[in-house]
Amino acid sequence: MIVALIFSIMFSLAVGIAAARNRRAEAIIIPLLDVLQSIPILGFFPFVILGIADVIPGPAGTDLAVIFLIFTSMSWNICFGVYEAVKSIPQDYIDLSFMSNTGTLQRVVSLYIPASLSRIAYNTQISWAVGLFYLISSEVITTATSGTLPVRGIGVDIFTYGIQHDSTAYYSCLGLLVVAVVIWQFIFLREFSLWAEKYRFGDVPQGGHKDWLMRRYSWISERSLSKLFLIRPGKGVTAFTSSLSRYRRGLKYALLILFLVFLAFLVATEANLMRTSHHSFNLSAVLSAAPADEAFILVGLAYSFVRIWYVYFICVLVALPVGILIALHEKAYNTLIPVIETIASVPSTALLPALVPFTMIAGSYAGELTAAMVIFLGMVWYILFNVMAGIRTLPGDLFELKRSLKVTAAQAWRNIYLPAVATAFVTGSITAVGAAWNTLIVAEFFGSKGQAPLTQVGQGIGKIIVIATDGCLTNGQPNALYAANPTLCGMITANNGAGDGLVLTLAVLSMTVLVVAFNLIVWRRVYHFVTKRYAYNR
Amino acid sequence: MASGFPSLGRDVVNRAVATQAGTGQTDSVAPPPSGLAQTNPSPVIDVEHVSLSYKMDKADFPVLVDVSVTAYRNEFLMITGPSGCGKSTLLRIIAGLTKPTGGEVKFLGTPITEPRTDIAMIFQNFVLLPWKTSIDNVMFGLSSRQDLSEDRKKEIAENALEQVGLEGFEHVYPGELSGGMKQRVGIARALALEPKVLLMDEPFSSLDDLTAERLRKEIYSLLINPESPIQTVIMISHNVEEIVELADRAVVLSARPGRVVADLPIDLPRPRSRKAEEFQDWVDKLYSFLA
Secondary structure (H helix, E strand, O other): OHHHHHHHHHHHHHHHHHHHHOHHHHHHHHHHHHHHHHOOHHHHHHHHHHHHHHHOOHHHHHHHHHHHHHHHHHHHHHHHHHHHHHHOOOHHHHHHHHHOOOOHHHHHHHHHHHHHHHHHHHHHHHHHHHHHHHHHHHHHHHHHHHOOOOOOOHHHHHHHHHHOOOHHHHHHHHHHHHHHHHHHHHHHHHHHHHHHHOOOOOOOOOOOOOHHHHHHHHHHHOOOHHHHHOOOOHHHHHHHHOOOOHHHHHHHHHHHHHHHHHHHHHHHHHHHHHOOOOOOOOHHHHHOOOHHHHHHHHHHHHHHHHHHHHHHHHHHHHHHHHHHHHHHOHHHHHHHHHHHHHHHHOOHHHHHHHHHHHHHHHHHHHHHHHHHHHHHHHHHHHHHHHHHHHHHOOOHHHHHHHHHOOOOHHHHHHHHHHHHHHHHHHHHHHHHHHHHHHHHHHHOEEOOOOOOOOEEOOOOHHHHHHHHHHOOEEOOEEOHHHHHOHHHHHHHOOOOOOOOHHHHHHHHHHHHHHHHHHHHHHHHHHHHHHHHHHOOOO | OOOOOOOOOHHHHHHHHHOOOOOOOOOOOOOOOOOOOOOOOOEEEEEEEEEEEEEEOOEEEEEEEEEEEEEEOOEEEEEEOOOOOOHHHHHHHHHOOOOOOEEEEEEOOEEOOOOOOOEEEEOOOOOOOOOOOHHHHHHHHOOOOOOOOHHHHHHHHHHHHHHOOOOOOOOOOHHHOOHHHHHHHHHHHHHHOOOOEEEEEOOOOOOOHHHHHHHHHHHHHHHHOOOOOOOEEEEEOOOHHHHHHHOOEEEEEOOOOEOEEEEEEOOOOOOOOOOOHHHHHHHHHHHHHHO
């Protein structure tokens, strides 16, 4: 994890600074990062593993793959942070550094890096949690797909014990994870961000007008894990919504499409590495993929899409009112925040094995229920924390107005609270849904290579992806996995035996296209509308 | 002089003659002067020995100490003092938004324990809901009037906006309004409830000088209007010239913790001109208390 973090920071600094200082670089890098940020990372993980594992076999290879994945997940966030920070350095400071005749390296060290530090620290907290999620998930997937275990990892342990139904071991691992997260947060991350605070430009923004009262509680509310979830939805979304000349916007879209095509080629090449048979992969094979192949992929995609949205709906029903209620009451907020944060910091995929015994009661719907719960637990925090932040950043005199006009509670909710959290809610939703896609890949199908799964849903793109990576045959013979999913496996193994690169490519590609297209078409418009109408600027 | 705030100034002058207010005595609860049975000024807001302290880290942090002020009918009272002296806090106690730790405030004899719709507040930062148009914001001010129909509320809101000169701007969002216009919406919202007491917390300090001056004159003429239900106005200000221009009486608080340091009836005849020598004298006098 730490290795990945260090690489992330170095990478982000390089890219972020370049993007902020060079307009041409900016035009290319920012849309690129936005796309990269919205692509469900776990979808590409199988390729990464197999690609790297081919080059560097054994546990070292898988370790590297995991690190790379975590690096990927962490970087974009930190990168955007650096970009934002460097862009907002007051021009005076930049002029000063040029006048002082410093060389580029010196400038980087003395100006850009300190300027970015507080953002990096802040985003590191977020990225850490994100990285942790991917750590667990990737360790799970690695074990599942390649059969090779990374050398050490709590994700591995959780997975193994979970699969083996070894409750005590599993729960103790889980507990250890939670404890580790909390301790790490307080010892390192908190100190890091406190240290970086001194590098801020201008005033360090503090709480509200009750600052001196809150100082006692500030160590909870200010340096808290809740910051993990207060993500602005990829500066990329705002970058996309910024008013640009038509030409610039066209360029962005063109780049986007180009990038997707390039990605497709990349993916296809990787898939090629997986093929054991003589089946050579070429573009015409992809293009002439039999309708049968496409159909079940799209069906799976549709199921997953619907799944995400009904879970989202439940999340909103829960998180929106609860978030507002908690945020309105100071005492409740201060007591509950540490509790909520601790629960939220545990990656939901780690909890999956724990849920399975309980969901058995749902009978044939158990798999669906488990998946729904895991996705819910992955999504809800984003909405909850953002909504709470939305309320807490409201100016105090708004509440005074409400009381002085004798506004009833119902009127207050309709006219004040709900509109006020609108922007924060959308922000949280965008991130939540993005997280959901990633969670889905693990939640829909959880099992060891070649064995019957611990839990699985009826239909879903995540499931297709994992099965297509695993393959349903062991030594050419249908295995337990095949037995659990005869129809699906039948379709997947139609082309070859060990795992279907074509299906995998198509599945991942179609998911990516859906996610990115949805971001562009829906989220961008919604975000734009909401910030215009409902943003509270004094 | 028009009625409504009918004898603005006259009562005060008489009181000044009868008592010794104006020489900086701290006895600010001036008894109604004898021998003036016709224009016996009745107290509207009685602040009686109000104190407020915050508990912080086991120590008491006093903000206001033993403040007593009375605001009479048809009177424009200004409260002022150096930064941090507790003026805003005092106003919020009068508004019923904050509970004092000692003493109480009475409105026409009844103690104020919570906000009342007949005591309206205008805020320094306007506090308009950004997602509602001007007219919706004013109608929001009428939320407590469950007895009114939507149409009636709309009518009242339209009238209020007309009164503050915003006719034609009903369907504009606050984001599209200038500072002065936003404050007018705030004023309209306050007036829509037909309050008896108007509280204003530095209403013009967020505006540029020209707009502020214009609004001062406008709000004054609104209050002078015989149809205005407003009986008393209490305003907080930092601006000495503004105080001398508008106030019938100025109460000065000391630096934290706030105590009443002066209760000065300003006996200048109206209309008041900034260029007049007496005006400047009053300004100097006030400065001497604030310095």
